[in-house]
Amino acid sequence: MADIPIPEIVSEINNKHQFPEFKGKVIKRNDVDYDAQSYQYASSSHLEDGIIQPAAIIKAADDSDVIKAIKYASENKIAVAVRTGGHQYSGASSTSGKNIQLDLSQTYKDFDWDDENCTSVTLGISFPLGEFNAKLREKNRFVPHGQCQYVNLGGHIQTGGYGQLARSFGLFSDNVIKFRIITADGQVRWVAQGEDLFFAVLGGSPGNFGVLTHATLHVFRDQDYPNSRGLRAAYPYDRQRLKDLLDVMVEMVEDENFPADYDYCITVLSEPPVRTFELTYDMAHRKEGQQMVAWPPMIVVFAQWANLQGEKQTYNPDFFNKIKQVAGKGKVQVSDKEHTPMSTLTGHWIVPISREFELPYIKRTYSSNSNSQRLKEHKWTDWISDRIEDGRNWNYDKTSGPIDVGCNVAAQIQHFGGNNSRFNQNGKRNSTSFSWRDANILCTVDAFYHSYQYEQTIEWQKKNDEGVGKPEAAFCEHDRRVLWGSYDLDLSASHQYYYDQNPEGKYERLCKIKQKYDPSGVFTPNRFCIGLPVPVPADSKDGIKKRIKLSGSETAKERAAAIELAKVPQLSAEDRFWEMVSTERELGKTVPLWNIWRA
Ligand SMILES: Cc1cc2nc3c(=O)[nH]c(=O)nc-3n(C[C@H](O)[C@H](O)[C@H](O)COP(=O)(O)OP(=O)(O)OC[C@H]3O[C@@H](n4cnc5c(N)ncnc54)[C@H](O)[C@@H]3O)c2cc1C
Numbered sequence: 220m221a222d223i224p225i226p227e228i229v230s231e232i233n234n235k236h237q238f239p240e241f242k243g244k245v246i247k248r249n250d251v252d253y254d255a256q257s258y259q260y261a262s263s264s265h266l267e268d269g270i271i272q273p274a275a276i277i278k279a280a281d282d283s284d285v286i287k288a289i290k291y292a293s294e295n296k297i298a299v300a301v302r303t304g305g306h307q308y309s310g311a312s313s314t315s316g317k318n319i320q321l322d323l324s325q326t327y328k329d330f331d332w333d334d335e336n337c338t339s340v341t342l343g344i345s346f347p348l349g350e351f352n353a354k355l356r357e358k359n360r361f362v363p364h365g366q367c368q369y370v371n372l373g374g375h376i377q378t379g380g381y382g383q384l385a386r387s388f389g390l391f392s393d394n395v396i397k398f399r400i401i402t403a404d405g406q407v408r409w410v411a412q413g414e415d416l417f418f419a420v421l422g423g424s425p426g427n428f429g430v431l432t433h434a435t436l437h438v439f440r441d442q443d444y445p446n447s448r449g450l451r452a453a454y455p456y457d458r459q460r461l462k463d464l465l466d467v468m469v470e471m472v473e474d475e476n477f478p479a480d481y482d483y484c485i486t487v488l489s490e491p492p493v494r495t496f497e498l499t500y501d502m503a504h505r506k507e508g509q510q511m512v513a514w515p516p517m518i519v520v521f522a523q524w525a526n527l528q529g530e531k532q533t534y535n536p537d538f539f540n541k542i543k544q545v546a547g548k549g550k551v552q553v554s555d556k557e558h559t560p561m562s563t564l565t566g567h568w569i570v571p572i573s574r575e576f577e578l579p580y581i582k583r584t585y586s587s588n589s590n591s592q593r594l595k596e597h598k599w600t601d602w603i604s605d606r607i608e609d610g611r612n613w614n615y616d617k618t619s620g621p622i623d624v625g626c627n628v629a630a631q632i633q634h635f636g637g638n639n640s641r642f643n644q645n646g647k648r649n650s651t652s653f654s655w656r657d658a659n660i661l662c663t664v665d666a667f668y669h670s671y672q673y674e675q676t677i678e679w680q681k682k683n684d685e686g687v688g689k690p691e692a693a694f695c696e697h698d699r700r701v702l703w704g705s706y707d708l709d710l711s712a713s714h715q716y717y718y719d720q721n722p723e724g725k726y727e728r729l730c731k732i733k734q735k736y737d738p739s740g741v742f743t744p745n746r747f748c749i750g751l752p753v754p755v756p757a758d759s760k761d762g763i764k765k766r767i768k769l770s771g772s773e774t775a776k777e778r779a780a781a782i783e784l785a786k787v788p789q790l791s792a793e794d795r796f797w798e799m800v801s802t803e804r805e806l807g808k809t810v811p812l813w814n815i816w817r818a
Contacts, residue, residue: 273300285321339437348372367569374425384523385642386641421651455796472594483523534555635660699719729750
């Protein structure tokens with residue numbers, strides 16, 4: 220296959236052609252609001268990598284702006300990054316040099332039911348998940364999707380929509396009937412199942428094949444699941460409690476015929492960054508008056524019974540009781556004691572924050588097809604509970620003695636598999652290109668760190684990586700990564716981890732489709748682009764040195780403050796949890812997470 224050209228990187232917008240007039244606002248590098256407008260989720264971690272600095276941001280007003288930007292890029296041999304919600308973890312929705320970014324966060328917000336019964340909807344891609352979920356709920360409708368309120372459909376459609384309903388209803392993208400896309404030749408196309416672009420856009424690599432504007436989705440009706448139940452509960456973080464809850468998940472994996480009605484997800488959130496020495500890139504960009512959401516170290520459990528067979532099926536509470544029994548006393552926010560409509564439950568599974576911590580992060584999402592026997596043999600639940608505990612508790616300061624201020628950990632572990640799982644079954648259709656559809660468990664462990672914790676965070680994640688990719692690894696003998704949770708900046712260098720061979724030659728097929736629809740490389744002007752040549756590996760030690768140098772004098776100041784903080788007697792995780800649970804909401808103050816968390 221011929222390589223796809225990498226756009227030239229220079230520092231100014233090309234003057235060969237006049238920069239066009241757009242209907243929407245254009246923000247150029249050096250404009251006063253450039254920093255705020257170019258900010259996205261990955262800025263906290265990847266700003267210094269120089270990949271989040273588009274020459275101009277075009278807030279497209281409509282199709283004509285999109286087509287004009289594509290044409291300008293083609294004529295000037297530059298490229299276009301597409302951003303809707305800005306939640307891509309490795310910064311792939313931005314760009315640098317003289318390349319430009321199309322910002323679609325407000326462009327496509329039309330929403331039309333296709334029939335009176337509301338069984339399908341055609342909508343624009345500029346909806347955040349929270350808003351989209353609420354729109355469907357107005358008609359007692361739902362689709363499966365992910366768990367972050369501010370992720371937008373533009374990217375989410377292409378990366379899957381892995382969420383709480385994965386076993387019972389599959390991925391968000393499994394419910395796409397057709398989508399509308401503007402390709403590099405400026406053509407507007409509707410693309411349906413069976414076409415090569417359908418396969419490539421849904422799962423191939425987001426933003427690589429064109430600009431997505433609309434989609435038609437199949438939606439589900441509450442009335443078909445009249446006895447559905449859910450459990451959402453928060454518990455004080457405790458290593459043993461976590462391990463016991465994970466053991467329940469492994470038992471679930473053990474029964475390969477476990478009904479598809481059940482979904483079970485465990486989230487661990489460690490400390491919020493509410494200390495006074497907290498001065499990070501993100502805090503510098505915090506808008507005045509913006510609410511801070513806080514939580515103590517805690518475990519959040521989501522469990523759901525979907526009632527897939529309707530009225531005649533009765534609810535058996537045994538599985539939920541087992542979860543509640545091992546978890547002990549907690550704060551139950553959604554109870555399985557009564558029926559909750561599926562459209563309401565899907566709202567309860569959305570976390571109402573745009574990011575977990577206002578800090579740089581080092582991300583991991585591992586996918587495992589290990590069966591329960593292997594997980595037990597390798598004592599995985601002990602292993603991962605220890606890793607999470609270890610991330611919270613580094614004793615690292617040699618001069619001042621031990622201090623107890625590990626990084627902020629956000630971990631999420633969910634069961635996706637089994638013979639009945641729709642995540643698994645839908646994958647067999649091969650109409651989309653999402654990989655690793657035979658997964659049993661997905662495990663995310665993200666570490667958010669202060670600059671003085673950078674080296675320890677790297678070391679900690681390195682040890683976590685030992686859980687995959689070797690015959691003796693505790694989680695999975697293979698290293699399997701998912702595009703929605705990408706943590707590599709260079710897709711071609713690591714493509715074997717992101718793409719399975721189902722169907723055979725998947726990556727090569729995706730490269731060919733990219734060649735066909737985007738032969739001159741208008742889209743994805745960064746290394747997270749499909750089909751680029753594999754680069755010579757960069758010296759990672761240099762990267763570490765660069766970051767430490769960049770953090771400058773703040774490092775010493777923050778480290779000193781951390782040591783001071785460690786001298787203050789700390790409440791136990793359990794006490795901190797219950798202390799914050801009883802905090803009342805006060806105007807202008809930090810808001811405990813559960814006070815704003817409702818469907
Ligand atoms: C805090 C957090 C929680 C998350 N939780 C989940 C979860 O529970 N489940 C899950 O599946 N995923 C989850 N994700 C991942 C998220 O779903 C993906 O990163 C998604 O692609 C983000 O879409 P976006 O539009 O918000 O982001 P963007 O950064 O704007 O876009 C993401 C990618 O899609 C491309 N893209 C965006 N819009 C368009 C468009 N209109 N046309 C063409 N290309 C486009 C971009 O170029 C980029 O490569 C989470 C991410 C974060 C940061």
